[in-house]
Amino acid sequence: MEDILKKITNQTAQDLKVRKDKTSLSQLREMPFYSRQTLSLHNGLKNGSGIIAEHKRQSPSKGSFNCPSSLQDVVKGYETAGASAISCLTDQPFFGGTLQDLLEARNAINIPILRKDFIIDLYQIHEAKAYGADAILLIAACLNNEELKTLSLEAMNLGLEILFEVHELEELNRIKTVTTSFNTSKFVIGVNNRDLKRFKTDIQNSKDLLPHFPENVLAISESGISDPEIVKELKTLGFEGFLIGENFMKTNDPGTSCQQFIKAIKS
Numbered sequence: 001m002e003d004i005l006k007k008i009t010n011q012t013a014q015d016l017k018v019r020k021d022k023t024s025l026s027q028l029r030e031m032p033f034y035s036r037q038t039l040s041l042h043n044g045l046k047n048g049s050g051i052i053a054e055h056k057r058q059s060p061s062k063g064s065f066n067c068p069s070s071l072q073d074v075v076k077g078y079e080t081a082g083a084s085a086i087s088c089l090t091d092q093p094f095f096g097g098t099l100q101d102l103l104e105a106r107n108a109i110n111i112p113i114l115r116k117d118f119i120i121d122l123y124q125i126h127e128a129k130a131y132g133a134d135a136i137l138l139i140a141a142c143l144n145n146e147e148l149k150t151l152s153l154e155a156m157n158l159g160l161e162i163l164f165e166v167h168e169l170e171e172l173n174r175i176k177t178v179t180t181s182f183n184t185s186k187f188v189i190g191v192n193n194r195d196l197k198r199f200k201t202d203i204q205n206s207k208d209l210l211p212h213f214p215e216n217v218l219a220i221s222e223s224g225i226s227d228p229e230i231v232k233e234l235k236t237l238g239f240e241g242f243l244i245g246e247n248f249m250k251t252n253d254p255g256t257s258c259q260q261f262i263k264a265i266k267s
């Protein structure tokens with residue numbers, strides 16, 4: 001595992017102990033959104049712009065984005081702009097997000113929401129459902145095959161879709177192995193263009209890994225996307241989803257930035 005991921009997941013494991021002591025699984029199950037019918041991320045991407053617009057206050061690579069807009073204004077702006085889905089970061093120590101953000105986003109919008117976090121424990125899947133997510137992220141670099149399978153099955157049981165994230169071919173091959181026995185094709189695989197050792201992004205990573213994708217799986221390109229022309233190019237190659245955070249969150253009005261971006265990819 002890359003150093004930064006190790007650092008983040010070690011912190012996640014510590015924070016989880018505190019949250020588990022504070023809120024039991026039964027209490028999560030009693031929360032109003034726990035029994036809610038989820039929205040399909042997969043369908044949202046297939047039928048819409050393909051943009052997953054991210055709410056991201058800060059990042060380990062860039063620090064704070066100093067976005068003056070409230071979470072509600074950001075996510076409502078993204079929805080109005082025509083985003084297919086929202087990615088809501090809930091990691092606090094490194095990204096400044098909270099589970100409360102997820103709850104607020106759920107109350108504000110009616111498009112699919114991805115809980116963007118570093119999921120290493122079944123408890124987090126139940127949290128995702130209880131706080132209103134429709135999909136979760138599972139990062140191959142943080143999990144072995146057994147963990148990937150156990151977490152995926154729990155998510156699917158709760159009606160949550162999964163975005164599997166890979167950085168390299170070995171991880172993509174592991175996702176292929178883990179998902180072959182699944183009774184659904186409603187999961188998506190994302191290539192993260194961010195090299196976590198050097199914090200550099202390179203779209204070429206998406207282009208290199210796409211030919212190795214399993215058939216009929218929805219492909220997403222993640223990170224470092226700021227040019228609508230790149231999205232147009234990646235679409236012609238076969239990508240159907242594009243996860244974009246910084247490019248919108250570094251502006252004063254992420255919703256309007258997202259609107260202009262979506263207009264540009266359609267022109």
Ligand SMILES: O=C(O)c1ccccc1NCC(=O)[C@H](O)[C@H](O)COP(=O)(O)O
Nearest residue numbers: 059060061222223224225243244245246
């Ligand atoms: O963004 C980071 O610096 C980062 C560092 C370590 C682990 C993950 C990180 N980012 C998570 C993401 O995947 C991005 O937030 C997401 O793909 C959007 O990327 P961007 O459009 O470049 O903000």
